[in-house]
Amino acid sequence: MVGEALSTAGLALAVVAVMIGGTYVAAVLDVLFTRLTMRVAVRPLAAAALPLRRAAQLALQRRTLTERPDAGTWALAPAVLAALAAVSLAVVPLTGTLIPVEADTGIVVFAAAMALVVVAVYLQGWSPNSPLSLVAAYRFVAEGLSYEIPFAVVLIGTALPARSLALVPIVTSQEHLWNVIRQPLGLPVYLITVLALSFWGPLALPEGQDVAGGTSLELSGVPRLLWRVAQLNVLVAVSAMGAAVFLGGWLGPWLPGGVWMALKTLFLLALLVASRQFFARVRTESFVVVAWTVLTPLALVDVFLAGIQAMVAAR
């Protein structure tokens, strides 16, 4: 009984450690990529300290308020977003033996948690009682309906060869060939949709300049800090899941499994973070059109091909 409780606490601690560590790494990567594209000299120590200094600045900043906000919901929104990231990170197997939550339906839990991100962002935009922020919230809802479908469909594609919705069989099914090669359409569609989902970089549509910052318009001080941290938490969670379902998770030669998992997660995280520097922000309506007319059919083709492969393999 005590041992069980201890191991549960240890696993929860592991999830929190991965989330916090990954968030810090993502923030540092963002600083590095910004410096590199601006061709400013990078000093490693300063780059490592900058996210912390910015966080301290935000934490000390005086908070501005709006007229008659829904204060409870406003405070809840970052917590909901961070909790969803934690839930989706908890189902990701970190190594072959270190599995925080071994759920039969791991990938569905992940999809459900990520579907609720729309709710968190909508509440963040709605609760300050501010027009532009509400406009941005509606924009994200419209966008959310269009990216959810390709996102969920490519995830289903990865579950097909494993013949299971649990994540450990999905990872072990990639023993001979990673899903990124077996299902070449999967990872690109996944990466685009998770950019939209974590409203980051080229797809930071609910925070666009044309709505004066949108859902983060009224944020300052500690709430702004929490919202940024929660957003990075989501980025970490989707990177870890992408590494597990497309890049073979902990599988790999020579190195121990945990290291492989960390490297793959770091690679995807760096890709996602760097996209902010290398792509311009797209317009909402063009992204919605692309999501429905390009990404959704591509995702369907992906799952169709995966089905044919599974059928041939079963023969």
Place this chain on the structure above:
Amino acid sequence: MIADAVFWILAVLAVFSAWRVFRTDSMVRAAYWLLVSFVGVGLIMVMLKAEFLGVILILMMGGEMTIMAVFMVMFMMNPAGLNPMIMVHQNRAAMAAGFGSFALLSAVGLFARFPASVVAPTARATAELGTELLGDSMLVFQTAGVTLLAAMIGAVALVSVRGRFGPADEGSDAPEQQPAADADVDSSAPPSSTGPSSSAASSPTPPAPSTTPEVTEGAMPADHSHEGA
């Protein structure tokens, strides 16, 4: 022991939030209280080992409640959804019906003898459901799929640009603040015998006397109890 405690917390959460749906003063809050209720029920389903069903319920409802909040704000006279507003009719009869069905159904649950055959702890419920859906019960599954397809086509046909209810852009008008003139007085009632006060009394349920009606601003018909929060 712990499972019992978790169950009761989730059950109280689900029932409390279901009750808040109709007692909160904003459309958006109502929609998200409903979502909380669904999440509570979904988690209870997970505890009952119906893991896939519980999770998929939460997945479905996350999207649907957001759409619902958008629709409410679109069609209600309360664009941002932050202002107080509760609109009910036949409150007492509805409450009686609600309590009646609750009493009846829980009486069935409490006094009927059901066989107690608990699902085996080792059962692989998710895999069994998958085999069932694509095996013996494939016809049911396919029928559900075709029904959904028909619903989609029907919904699109009802609201499409050239549908039977007129051009699609008509819906983008601002909602009318005043009710239609024929809405508040039943034209079939004999006009001479009833004054305005007795016409309110002849409606199914008069406004509950205990509530404090706000100034109606001429916006609400006489037989609605327009309660402040």
Place this chain on the structure above:
Amino acid sequence: MSQQAIFVVAAAIFGIGVYGALSQQSFVMIMMGLELMLNGAMLAAAMVWAMVAGGTPKGQLLVVVLMTVMAVEAALGFALVTGIYRVRKADITEKLKRLKG
């Protein structure tokens, strides 16, 4: 977590749904009442699957069918609300005295 307890919880959710569906004026709020009723029904069905029927897969199928009903109700409900709003400018039941199109 007994049969009786879950039945009472499901009945409470169902009863609140009945109250909402009968008392609300807004079409969308009426739909919320209907969804709550289905929510209670699904909880009861899942309980019967897990505690009365001993986990036969057909029981889970019933919940899947109920979810389909819920999705159809939502899709057609929203379509009808939109259609009625276009024709009658009605968003509450009191503005709708006759149903003939």
